[in-house]
Amino acid sequence: MGEQIERLQVGIVGASGYGGVQLVRLLQDHPAIEIAYLGGDSSAGKNFADLYPHLAHVVNLPIEPIDVATIASRCQVVFLALPNGLACEIAPQLLAKGCSVLDLSADYRFADLDVYTQWYKIPRTDRETAAMAVYGLPELYRAKLANAKIVGCPGCYPTASLLALSPLLKQGLIDTNTAIIDAKSGTSGGGRQAKTHLLLAEADNNFTAYSVAGHRHTPEIEQICSDLASHEVKVQFTPHLIPMVRGILSTVYATIRDPGLVTEDLIVIYKAFYRSSPFVKILDGGVYPQTKWAAGTNLCYIGVEVDPRTGRVIVMSAIDNLIKGQAGQAIQCLNAMMGWDETLGLPQMSFYP
Ligand SMILES: NC(=O)C1=CN([C@@H]2O[C@H](COP(=O)(O)OP(=O)(O)OC[C@H]3O[C@@H](n4cnc5c(N)ncnc54)[C@H](OP(=O)(O)O)[C@@H]3O)[C@@H](O)[C@H]2O)C=CC1
Numbered sequence: 001m002g003e004q005i006e007r008l009q010v011g012i013v014g015a016s017g018y019g020g021v022q023l024v025r026l027l028q029d030h031p032a033i034e035i036a037y038l039g040g041d042s043s044a045g046k047n048f049a050d051l052y053p054h055l056a057h058v059v060n061l062p063i064e065p066i067d068v069a070t071i072a073s074r075c076q077v078v079f080l081a082l083p084n085g086l087a088c089e090i091a092p093q094l095l096a097k098g099c100s101v102l103d104l105s106a107d108y109r110f111a112d113l114d115v116y117t118q119w120y121k122i123p124r125t126d127r128e129t130a131a132m133a134v135y136g137l138p139e140l141y142r143a144k145l146a147n148a149k150i151v152g153c154p155g156c157y158p159t160a161s162l163l164a165l166s167p168l169l170k171q172g173l174i175d176t177n178t179a180i181i182d183a184k185s186g187t188s189g190g191g192r193q194a195k196t197h198l199l200l201a202e203a204d205n206n207f208t209a210y211s212v213a214g215h216r217h218t219p220e221i222e223q224i225c226s227d228l229a230s231h232e233v234k235v236q237f238t239p240h241l242i243p244m245v246r247g248i249l250s251t252v253y254a255t256i257r258d259p260g261l262v263t264e265d266l267i268v269i270y271k272a273f274y275r276s277s278p279f280v281k282i283l284d285g286g287v288y289p290q291t292k293w294a295a296g297t298n299l300c301y302i303g304v305e306v307d308p309r310t311g312r313v314i315v316m317s318a319i320d321n322l323i324k325g326q327a328g329q330a331i332q333c334l335n336a337m338m339g340w341d342e343t344l345g346l347p348q349m350s351f352y353p
């Protein structure tokens with residue numbers, strides 16, 4: 001008999017949603033983790049397999065009411081996959097009971113809670129907890145994650161957009177305030193709860209921008225851009241809804257400061273920047289990322305092109321919004337927190353087509 005590994009006991013609060021079902025699915029393949037608790041609100045009392053019968057052959061767990069004492073008695077680590085404004089009530093209690101927390105919502109992404117309240121219209125009193133939180137983009141904040149007790153995992157648009165922009169800002173290669181982010185998301189980005197604009201009849205055969213000049217991911221992107229550039233940065237961010245289920249393609253435009261830089265120079269810079277980031281794949285010149293390549297994986301594919309005619313760089317970034325943009329990223333953060341290989345248990349190859 002091989003040696004029995006003691007697995008980390010984890011809980012998922014919000015297990016019935018899209019984030020929850022990705023976590024349950026992904027954690028089945030994680031060699032060092034055991035799911036000890038699934039929690040929900042309206043789904044409490046059901047079996048997880050009643051909601052997701054395709055997983056009945058591997059998952060036989062009830063969804064339980066959300067009770068902090070119960071969660072803490074069974075779990076060392078808790079994933080919160082809840083609508084914005086709920087984690088900030090539960091997380092401080094879980095931390096006080098000794099659990100580590102990975103929050104998939106926006107509650108712990110902001111260094112300045114006044115900015116959060118301004119954009120999310122949710123008042124906050126948990127300033128001490130928020131001050132402890134690390135922004136969960138391992139490609140940028142790996143070292144901080146190693147000591148984190150609470151992680152605010154980035155949104156799907158910020159993940160795709162920041163991975164595209166980071167080398168340019170960190171190396172001072174662009175006029176910072178010229179950055180324009182044009183991003184497109186599949187409908188699963190809106191979660192599993194019924195919403196009219198996400199009905200097949202509304203979203204299929206359709207393509208539209210939304211929340212123009214006002215999407216709540218703008219201040220989140222700007223916060224990290226400003227941190228990278230070491231001065232305040234403003235970006236123009238326009239999200240679009242496209243008729244597909246999974247995936248985000250974020251296309252970023254910015255004016256380069258050195259007109260002598262060509263595409264191949266930037267590809268070398270990007271490859272160097274992400275040399276220790278196994279999930280970021282920098283494509284060769286003339287190759288542009290497709291969302292289908294990233295679907296079902298924790299990968300981010302990045303293509304780079306310089307247009308010498310306009311003096312702009314165009315960076316394209318493709319992720320699966322539910323994996324690298326949400327649940328996979330949270331597991332990658334946990335791997336970093338635990339000092340495990342960052343890729344442990346996370347998919348790196350899509351099924352194609
Ligand atoms: N979808 C995406 O691409 C991304 C989403 N996110 C963020 O991740 C979080 C989860 O999103 P997602 O999985 O898509 O959402 P879903 O709408 O699919 O799921 C929401 C979950 O929250 C639970 N819930 C809803 N209301 C309450 C409540 N009042 N009290 C307790 N639990 C509640 C639901 O439980 P029940 O069914 O039992 O009522 C459900 O499990 C959100 O903050 C979202 O913004 C972040 C990145 C990407």
Ligand SMILES: CC(=O)N[C@@H](CCC(=O)OP(=O)(O)O)C(=O)O
Pocket residue numbers: 084104105106155156157185186187188189190191217239241
């Ligand atoms: C297609 C779609 O509707 N996408 C969502 C993004 C979800 C997300 O990541 O938002 P949080 O910051 O709340 O976690 C949106 O634009 O609201």
